[in-house]
Every structure is written in structure tokens, then in C-alpha cells.
Amino acid sequence: MALFQYIVGRFVSYFVVLFIGLTITFFLPRLMPSDPIEQYIFELQSQAGQTMSPDEMANLRETLSQIYGLDGSLVSQYLGYLERVILHFDFGPSFASFPAPVIGFIVRALPWTLGLLVTTTLIAWTIGNLIGLRAGYHHNSRAATVMEVVGVALYPIPYYIVALVLIMVFGYLLSIFPLTTTIRPGPLTFAKMRVILYNSVLPALSIIVVGLGWNILSMKALSFAHKEEGYVTFARLKGTPSRTIMNSYVGRNSLLPQITGLTLSLGAIFSGALLIEILFSYPGMGLLMRTAASSGDYNMLYGTILVTIFAVATATLVLDLIYPVFDPRIRYR
Numbered sequence: 001m002a003l004f005q006y007i008v009g010r011f012v013s014y015f016v017v018l019f020i021g022l023t024i025t026f027f028l029p030r031l032m033p034s035d036p037i038e039q040y041i042f043e044l045q046s047q048a049g050q051t052m053s054p055d056e057m058a059n060l061r062e063t064l065s066q067i068y069g070l071d072g073s074l075v076s077q078y079l080g081y082l083e084r085v086i087l088h089f090d091f092g093p094s095f096a097s098f099p100a101p102v103i104g105f106i107v108r109a110l111p112w113t114l115g116l117l118v119t120t121t122l123i124a125w126t127i128g129n130l131i132g133l134r135a136g137y138h139h140n141s142r143a144a145t146v147m148e149v150v151g152v153a154l155y156p157i158p159y160y161i162v163a164l165v166l167i168m169v170f171g172y173l174l175s176i177f178p179l180t181t182t183i184r185p186g187p188l189t190f191a192k193m194r195v196i197l198y199n200s201v202l203p204a205l206s207i208i209v210v211g212l213g214w215n216i217l218s219m220k221a222l223s224f225a226h227k228e229e230g231y232v233t234f235a236r237l238k239g240t241p242s243r244t245i246m247n248s249y250v251g252r253n254s255l256l257p258q259i260t261g262l263t264l265s266l267g268a269i270f271s272g273a274l275l276i277e278i279l280f281s282y283p284g285m286g287l288l289m290r291t292a293a294s295s296g297d298y299n300m301l302y303g304t305i306l307v308t309i310f311a312v313a314t315a316t317l318v319l320d321l322i323y324p325v326f327d328p329r330i331r332y333r
Contacts, residue, residue, distance in 0.1 A: 010320045014313055021309035025302045026081050091303035096295040102303040105288060113284035117273045120207040128215020129258055136223030137246045154213030159272035163206040163279045177202050180281040203280045207273055222254035263319045270312050
């Protein structure tokens with residue numbers, strides 16, 4: 001029963017977060033002072049080099065309002081918005097690339113962000129926890145002190161600072177890696193996979209380096225605390241090997257708060273990854289967001305923001321649902 005209540009509670013929280021994200025994303029663009037329809041008509045006339053008659057402008061304004069879901073009252077716009085997004089996953093056409101649909105751009109950009117984010121997060125979380133476990137269990141050794149110093153040095157550094165340093169050192173001074181991402185379109189071959197990996201090294205390293213700091217420090221503190229627990233002392237008196245105590249007793253119990261910490265930090269990790277994509281011109285959601293914001297493409301902007309909210313909320317839900325696998329107290333409470 002406790003497990004069922006736990007799962008239901010997580011799903012309720014998940015849908016509440018999505019609903020709040022949908023509502024905020026709907027109202028924010030409408031609170032902005034600029035009118036996307038008027039801006040589009042102005043750009044259209046500038047490109048054509050001629051002005052339209054008042055009747056033509058009125059007809060165009062009415063047509064664009066219908067296409068972009070901006071006609072009618074605010075309530076009808078909101079209900080139509082929820083229907084399009086929830087039932088059809090339709091964000092409408094792009095303002096800057098009319099009439100191309102926004103979802104097409106998102107489908108092409110999302111795999112790049114997920115591939116970069118999932119890989120780097122798992123690497124940083126795994127390596128950081130392994131280093132922190134050994135640093136906390138062997139806290140009196142010189143290596144543990146060095147690991148702690150490394151964690152303290154890396155933890156407060158923002159993503160963009162690490163990215164800029166890597167760009168300056170490995171991209172500009174040493175010229176080992178490219179300053180910006182350059183991946184030509186085409187079929188996925190082994191040659192293209194090598195190009196993708198080559199261009200992804202610095203963006204991935206930026207996320208991994210920052211993620212290591214917190215994981216090392218938190219895991220070190222947890223493992224040091226669990227090392228002094230009674231069940232660890234009892235296992236040691238029974239003659240249990242030290243490696244078994246470290247991995248099976250201290251490590252497994254210290255891992256539970258780390259899973260919770262990973263769940264709570266997914267939003268910050270995702271936002272950091274988006275910023276990294278902008279700095280490296282990586283063809284993911286971050287670059288798509290920047291392009292949409294600079295060109296006033298509101299449909300593209302709220303589409304990318306909604307997909308980001310959905311991705312972070314879904315990842316958090318998945319981690320919450322698998323948490324009882326690691327913590328039996330939830331299953332049998």
C-alpha cells in the first residue's frame with residue numbers, strides 16, 4: 001500500500017508540474033510588450049520593399065492570428081493552446097521559418113541535447129561517487145585529501161566559466177579541438193560519428209568537470225558518516241573484508257541520498273547543458289532557444305521551453321519511480 005501511494009503521489013506531482021509549466025509558458029509571451037504579428041508584418045514589408053494597403057494588412061493580421069492561435073479571448077486562446085499542445089503536441093508554425101512547424105526543429109535538436117546530457121550526467125555522477133566513496137572511507141590518506149581539494153575547487157565554478165576556459169586552452173591556444181561545433185548534415189556513418197565525438201569533447205568535458213565537484217564532496221561526507229555506523233563496526237568485527245564493507249555496506253547506503261540529489265539537480269544540470277550548447281554552438285535545444293529568442297520566434301521559444309520542462313519532469317519521475325529499487329524502506333514501510 002505504501003508503495004502504491006508513493007507511485008500515485010509522484011504521478012500527481014508530475015502532472016501538476018507539467019500543468020504549471022504549460023500555463024506559465026502560455027502567459028509569459030503575452031505579457032511581453034512586443035506584438036509578434038505586427039513584428040512579422042513589419043519584417044515582411046521590409047523584405048518585400050513595399051507597403052501593403054490597410055485592407056491587406058487587416059486580412060494578413062487576421063490570418064496570422066488564426067494560424068498562431070492569437071485570435072479570440074484570452075480564455076479561448078488558452079483552451080485552444082492546451083488542446084493543441086496536450087492532444088496533438090503541436091506548437092504551431094515557426095515565426096522565423098514560416099510555415100515550417102516548430103515540432104520539426106525540436107525533433108532534430110532534442111537528440112543532440114539528450115545524448116550530451118545523459119552521457120555526461122551519468123559519467124560525472126558515477127566517477128564523482130566512486131572518488132567520493134574512496135575519499136570518505138579512507139579519509140586519513142593523502143589521496144583523500146587531494147580528492148577533497150579537487151572537489152572543493154570544482155564545485156563553485158559555473159558551467160560557462162569552465163566552458164570558456166576549455167575553449168581558450170584547448171580550442172584557441174593548443175588548437176586541439178574546434179572553437180565551435182561544426183557537423184555537416186548527412187547520413188550517420190562511422191566517419192560522421194568520429195566527427196560528432198570530436199566536436200562533443202569540450203562540451204561534454206565542461207559538464208563533467210562541474211558535476212564532479214558536488215558528487216565528490218557529498219559522497220565523501222556521506223561515506224565518512226556511514227563508516228562510523230554500528231552495522232559497519234559489527235561487520236568489521238566479524239572479519240568482513242574492507243573492500244566489501246566499503247562497497248556493500250558504506251557505498252550502498254551512501255548512494256541513496258545521492259540519487260535524491262541527482263533528482264533535485266536535474267533542472268540545474270539541464271539549464272547548464274543548454275548554456276554549454278550556446279557557447280559551443282552545439283546543435284541542440286540551447287542553440288535553438290537562443291535563435292528563437294534573438295529572432296522573436298515565440299512559438300519556437302515556448303515550444304523549446306515546454307519540451308525542456310517535459311524532459312526534466314519526466315527524468316525526475318523516472319528516478320523517483322526506480323528509487324524504491326534502491327531503498328526497500330519505501331516498499332515495505
